[in-house]
Amino acid sequence: MTFEVPAHDGKPPSRIRQKNEQAILKAAEDEFARYGFKGASMNAIALGAGLPKANLHYYFRNKLGLYIAVLSNIIELWDSTFNALTAEDDPAQALTQYIHAKMEFSRRQPQASRVFAMEIISGGACLTEYFTQDYIAWFQGRAAVFQAWIDAGKMDPVDPVHLIFLLWGSTQHYADFSTQICRVSGRTHLTKQDMQVASDNLTRIILKGCGLTPTA
Amino acid sequence: MTFEVPAHDGKPPSRIRQKNEQAILKAAEDEFARYGFKGASMNAIALGAGLPKANLHYYFRNKLGLYIAVLSNIIELWDSTFNALTAEDDPAQALTQYIHAKMEFSRRQPQASRVFAMEIISGGACLTEYFTQDYIAWFQGRAAVFQAWIDAGKMDPVDPVHLIFLLWGSTQHYADFSTQICRVSGRTHLTKQDMQVASDNLTRIILKGCGLTPTA
DNA sequence: GTCTATAGACAGATAGAC
DNA sequence: GTCTATCTGTCTATAGAC
Incomplete structure (x- = not known):
């Protein structure tokens, strides 16, 4: 990395x-x-x-x-957040925290998210040495955490890989597409409160969608 | 438009x-x-x-x-798909079809999605005359369809606006970030079958997350 | 309608004085 | 470490022959 x-x-x-x-x-x-x-x-x-x-x-x-x-600065930040998830965690609590952390990141460092997004959309030629076999192994290890939750009967048997893409896509959307979000909702910028509402809604839908009960 | x-x-x-x-x-x-x-x-x-x-x-x-x-070509395509949703539809069926349509669009026209994504990430200066009051009114009309479903007790009281962003973000992610998706899953490109699996997972999670029962 | 040649601005990068 | 001046290449756009 x-x-x-x-x-x-x-x-x-x-x-x-x-x-x-x-x-x-x-x-x-x-x-x-x-x-x-x-x-x-x-x-x-x-x-x-x-x-x-x-x-x-x-x-x-x-x-x-x-x-x-x-x-590099961007990627290190992202990976460390994602590494916080473990098979021993309670999935509802862990996912709630992860979604919140990613949304906080989208709020505080939107530019970083956009640089990464642009690079990937452009084909990611500058990241070929980042997407190594090591990275694939690391990603599979991360997906295995979700699979462990599923195998333990703690959540619905969704596809872990696609759940990860859903988590990434939906949270980063608030950084990358904030211009569009502001325009359609008549705002000049997304406030901390806007992001809180967005985060809560996202958490609610995804948790329930995976058969998890929200934490108090 | x-x-x-x-x-x-x-x-x-x-x-x-x-x-x-x-x-x-x-x-x-x-x-x-x-x-x-x-x-x-x-x-x-x-x-x-x-x-x-x-x-x-x-x-x-x-x-x-x-x-x-x-x-222009891109935007017309997107809007027409979104316009297909009406308050009279069965939400489970309508959302299933919409997610499928958006995923098909991500599969068949990924470049179009990327041009739009890049423009928005860049600040959307070229789309200022697109995001008019008319557009905001149109978007609110679209959100009202979801609200009608909620008011009729057909689905959970989620925030319609954020549900739309979730639908857009999660489906477009498969076009815009397909490079990353391919790299982490060891593929050279996303096949029709890959996209079908992704679409099914997405539909499953979002429908259940909104309190909807999948259609047969 | 098509294409060559080129104008004029701006790009990334460097040499060399301070 | 800092900054001016400049080299070389590429950019968009156009003029004008065919």
Whole structure:
């Protein structure tokens, strides 16, 4: 899961370096979320970070290196949340928490979700080394948690793999498609309260749909 | 819902014109689905359509005009499917059919779904004239169908608006994120059978989650 | 209607002074 | 570490011959 590409190695990062790298990564996230890898402009990222364009190439080898760095940050965040689920958990409680965590992520870091979405929609060429055999094994291990719940009679025998896609698709939709959601519901942005209502509805339907009783 | 931008007006379209326009629209759909509006290249579209680059500007005013034409085709297709739902329908049967129709759309026209997804993720600037007051009214009318089912005691009192987002997000996920779905499940592409299994699982969970009994 | 040639803007990347 | 100036290639769009 680690394919960070540091521009320079060995030396301990100075305070200036850390601050500038963070500013660049933030500006890059916004630009890549809006235009994807190919459509993004290094010049626009430099402007957003408040630095001359040449400095980007000092901190990151090139456009692709910067893009990979942004993607890595996102993916680590996602995987750690999903790893919290275990076969020993109560499925109703665990799924409620997971849906809530994913929705919180969609609320707080929508740009990160969008960069990932754009990359996948574009064919995911930059993630070929991420989707390794190790990743497939990891995913199957995650699906096995759901299967364990089913085998223990704790939930309906739904297809675990498709349940995962349902969880991912429905929660990320609130980050990736928030523009559409706002327009049709006459909002300028999704508030914390809007997201709470959305999260509750989603939890209610999915839990009941899997034969689970909501937790108090 | 109609903002087609013909490059030339009045005259009846010749056979050559129709054929070339179709070839351009198809190539444009592929290019825009992969790179979004800004990242797409008119040169690549021309290559894909088997025409010199200058001919694109003969048939379409400019890059934006071509993009709008592609987007229009997509949106008309989506809306007509959603319009099929009425308050008089049996909700279980209607939702089953709608999910199936949306999944069929994700299977047969994934590129169209991706162009729309990219546009929304990018902020939907090109769709501002699409999301009018008329559209909001239309969307509320659609949500009212679900509310009618609820008021008639035919289904659980879920939030109709969020149910719609769930239906859209979960079905479009199979078009937009098919790359990721294929990678984690070790497939090269999603077969008709894969999509049938996905559709059945989705229908099962959502129907039960809304307090509906699957139709025979 | 078709296609070659090209204009003019902007892309990513780098050299080299400070 | 920072920043100006610039190189090279690609972008959209168009002019004008056929």
